[in-house]
Amino acid sequence: MHSKIIPCSDCEKEKELIEQNGRATVLECVVLDEDKNKPKGNQRCRITWKMKAIS
Amino acid sequence: MLDSMKARASFSTFAIELVILMIALGGCTNGVDRAVFVTKTSLSVLDVDSTPPSISVAYDRTEGFFGPSYQSGGIPPVVGIVRSDGKVLNPKVQQLYATGNAARVISGVKANGDDDLSGDKKNLFFGTSTTTGLKIGFDATTTGSVIPNSFIFGFRRKEYSVLPLGKKADDKSDNYPSVLAAIDNSGEAGVSESGNKPFAGLKISQYFATGIAATNLAGSVKDEFGEATEDAFGEYRATLQKQRLLAGEILYCYSAVPVSKRLAVLADAVRLELLPAEDDGAGFQDMKKALEDPAVYDRENNIVRKPDIVAQIDGTYAHNVYPGADGFDAARTRLMEIHKKSVCETASATE
Numbered sequence: 001m002h003s004k005i006i007p008c009s010d011c012e013k014e015k016e017l018i019e020q021n022g023r024a025t026v027l028e029c030v031v032l033d034e035d036k037n038k039p040k041g042n043q044r045c046r047i048t049w050k051m052k053a054i055s
Numbered sequence: 056m057l058d059s060m061k062a063r064a065s066f067s068t069f070a071i072e073l074v075i076l077m078i079a080l081g082g083c084t085n086g087v088d089r090a091v092f093v094t095k096t097s098l099s100v101l102d103v104d105s106t107p108p109s110i111s112v113a114y115d116r117t118e119g120f121f122g123p124s125y126q127s128g129g130i131p132p133v134v135g136i137v138r139s140d141g142k143v144l145n146p147k148v149q150q151l152y153a154t155g156n157a158a159r160v161i162s163g164v165k166a167n168g169d170d171d172l173s174g175d176k177k178n179l180f181f182g183t184s185t186t187t188g189l190k191i192g193f194d195a196t197t198t199g200s201v202i203p204n205s206f207i208f209g210f211r212r213k214e215y216s217v218l219p220l221g222k223k224a225d226d227k228s229d230n231y232p233s234v235l236a237a238i239d240n241s242g243e244a245g246v247s248e249s250g251n252k253p254f255a256g257l258k259i260s261q262y263f264a265t266g267i268a269a270t271n272l273a274g275s276v277k278d279e280f281g282e283a284t285e286d287a288f289g290e291y292r293a294t295l296q297k298q299r300l301l302a303g304e305i306l307y308c309y310s311a312v313p314v315s316k317r318l319a320v321l322a323d324a325v326r327l328e329l330l331p332a333e334d335d336g337a338g339f340q341d342m343k344k345a346l347e348d349p350a351v352y353d354r355e356n357n358i359v360r361k362p363d364i365v366a367q368i369d370g371t372y373a374h375n376v377y378p379g380a381d382g383f384d385a386a387r388t389r390l391m392e393i394h395k396k397s398v399c400e401t402a403s404a405t406e
Contacts, residue, residue, distance in 0.1 A: 001335070005383045007288050018378045023337075023370045042288075044383075051374065053336025054345055054367045 001050055005032070008045040015047070024049045087176040090122030092133040092154055094263070098146070108193035112256075114139075118236070118263040119182035126174025128221030128230030132158040132268035141241075141256030153268075162264065162271035170267035177219040181234045181265060184213045189242040189257045194310035204307040208242045235269035237262040237276045295382030301391040302377040308395065309372070311402035314359055318346050321372060323397045327390040330375045342368045 002024075006014055011029035018024050029047040036043075097115040116137065124130055136151040156166035164170075192205035214236055221230035239260040264272045312320055324330035325339045332339045345351045345368060351361045359365055381387050 002331075002379070004379075004381045007291065014378070018374075021370055021374065023367070023374045024378075051334055051337035051371060052367075054341050054364065054371060055336070 001027075001048060003046050003048040005044050006047055008035075008043040009041065011045055011047060018047075018049050022052070024051050087123040087178060090120065090131045090133070090154070092122075092135070092152075093117070093119045094135045094137075094152060096137055096150065098139060098148065098259070109191065111190045112188070112242075114185070114187040114240070114257060114259055116185045116261060117183070119180070120234075120263075120265050121178070121180050123176035124179035124219045124221065124232050125172050125176055126221050127171040128223070128232050129170045129172040130179065130232045130234070130266035130269075131155065131172065132162070132170065132266035133264065134158040134161050134268045134272065135263040137259060137261050139257070139259040141258035158264070158266075158268040162268035163275075164267055164271050172266075174221070179216075179218050179232065181216040181218065181236075183215070183236045183238075183263065184211075185238060185261070186211045187240050187257065187259075191242075194307075204310050206242070206303045210240065212238065233266060233269040233273075235262060235264045235273055235276065291382035293382075294385050294388060295380055298380035298382065298388055298391055299377065301388065301395055302380055305376050305391065305395045305398050306373055308399035308402040309369075312398065313357075314346075314352055314365060315354060315357060316401055317368070318343060320398050320401055321368075324372065324375070324394055327394050329379065329387075329390060329394055330372065337371050342371070 006029075008029070008031055015026045015029065018026050026047060026049045029045045032044050032046060095115075095117045097113070099113050100111070118135055120130075120133055122131055132155065134151065134153045134157075136149075138149045140147040151161065153161050159170075160166055186209075188207075188209040190205075190207040194204035216234055218232045218234065221232065222228075223230050239258075241258045242256070262272060262276055309317075309320060321330060321339055321342055325332050330339055334341075345364050347354075349355075349360070351364045352359055376391075380391075
C-alpha cells in the first residue's frame with residue numbers, strides 16, 4: 001500500500017495521475033485529523049493507493 | 056535603465072498589436088462611447104508521430120478590452136473563459152464569451168446589477184497574450200514498452216492594463232477599477248496500461264473579466280488558485296516540481312538501460328527507499344523474481360521472452376518514481392538526485 005500527504009485541493013489531480021497508466025488504484029483521499037478545522041484551502045489530505053501485481 | 060526601457064517597449068509593442076487587432080475587428084472607436092472586447096484562441100495538436108513516438112501541443116490566446124472607464128470606477132462588465140481537459144485525441148474544449156447583463160449573471164451577480172457606471176468617461180485598455188507549448192518525446196524500449204524520455208514545456212504570458220482611476224463618493228480617495236486575468240495551465244505525460252501507448256495533455260483554464268464581473272469571479276478564482284498564495288503549499292509545489300523534473304530525467308536514463316542491467320537499477324531504488332521491497336505482488340522482490348525467470352528474460356542469450364511482463368516492471372518502477380514524487384518530503388529530492396546519478400551512469404556505461 002502507498003500513501004502520501006498532499007493539499008486536499010490536489011486529490012482529484014493526483015488520483016488521475018496515479019491511475020492514468022492503470023498500474024494503480026486510489027483507495028481514498030481523506031483530510032488529516034489535525035487539519036479538519038482549518039479553512040478548506042489550507043487542508044492537507046492523505047491519499048492512499050494500491051499497485052497492481054506484476055503477473 | 057536599458058532593461059527597463061526594453062521591457063516597457065516590449066509591453067508597449069504588445070499593447071499596440073492588441074489594440075490594432077481590436078480596432079480591426081471592432082471598427083474604429085473613440086473608446087468612450089463603445090466597448091471592444093476581443094478574444095482569439097488557437098489550440099492545436101501539431102504532431103502526433105509514432106516513430107519515434109512524440110506529441111506536440113500548442114496553445115495561443117489573446118484577450119483584450121478597449122472601452123470606457125467611468126469616474127465612479129466602474130467598467131462595462133465582460134467575461135471570457137476557456138477550458139480544455141488536455142486530451143490530445145477527442146479533447147473537450149469549453150469557451151464562454153459574455154458582455155453586459157450576461158457577464159453579470161455568469162459571474163454570479165443579478166442582471167442590471169449593482170455596478171456604478173456613472174460620471175465622466177475615459178479610455179481604458181486591458182489585455183493579455185498567452186503562448187504555451189508542450190512537446191513530449193517517448194522512447195520505445197526493446198521490450199516494446201514506451202517511457203517518456205523528454206519533456207519540454209514553454210510558457211510566455213504578457214498582461215497589460217491602462218486604467219484611469221475613478222473617484223469614490225467622498226471625492227477624496229481614488230477608486231482603482233476592477234479587472235481580472237487568471238490562467239492555470241498544466242502539462243502531463245504518461246503511458247497506457249499496456250505500456251506501449253504514449254499519452255500527453257495540456258490542461259487549460261483561463262479567465263478574463265472586467266468591472267463587477269471581475270470582482271465577483273475573483274472570489275471563485277481565489278479558491279481555485281488559493282493554494283498558490285499559501286506559503287506552506289508554495290514550498291510544497293516548488294519541491295514537487297523539482298522532484299517531477301528529476302523523475303523525468305531518471306526515466307529518460309532508465310529507458311537507455313538494457314534489460315540485463317535493470318535489476319541493479321531497481322535494487323538501487325530500493326536501497327534509497329524510492330521503490331518498496333515488498334508491495335503485494337508489485338514490489339522489488341516480485342520484479343526480481345520475474346527478471347530472473349528465464350521464461351520472462353533469457354539472460355544467457357539476452358532475449359526478452361515476455362515483453363508484457365517487463366513492460367509491467369518498467370511501468371511500476373516509473374510509477375514509483377513519477378507519481379511517487381512527494382512535495383511534503385523534501386528529503387526525497389536528494390535521494391532522487393543520487394538515484395538519477397546511478398541510473399544515468401549505468402545507462403552511459405552501456406553505450
